[in-house]
Amino acid sequence: MEKKPSQKVNVEIFGDTYPFKTDGDPEELRRLAAVVDERMKTAAKMTRSLDTRKIAVLAALQMASEYADLKKDYDELMQLLEDK
Template sequence: MKRSVSVEIAGRTYPLRSDGDDATVRRLAADVDARIRAVMKSGRGVDTQQVAVLVALQLAEALERERLLHAKLKADVRTRGQALLALIERHALV
């Protein structure tokens, strides 16, 4: 069930509806807020839209890194699982 939660990002309050718990939504909003403030402080973004796009790209890049890491770990677990299964099967035949 969706619940309402208000968060503040870059000095603006946003009423949101989410299936997630309030603490998680607020934590994610705080992360976005911190990233926006860091970009604004660095002077890389001229206006709010540019800052939002830069932060969106940062988050997309971080997500892509996590997806690649997840795929690598998943393949590693599969390979190790198959090796363990083969070892167990060989041991059972002895």
């Protein structure tokens, strides 16, 4: 199978443009960037901070917390399925 060439994709997150190269689907990268952008905007409203780094860390912590909750639920579901 031939490897797809990398594509350059520019995404905007919290008012800044970031260039990325991806071997995957550029639209998926844009969707993920939109999620990060929205989370940062939400975090900025909650903190009323102008410090982009602090806003990014808060948004990352919120996403990490959600991921941990989902992983825990997934692991519990997998255990239930294995026990059957």
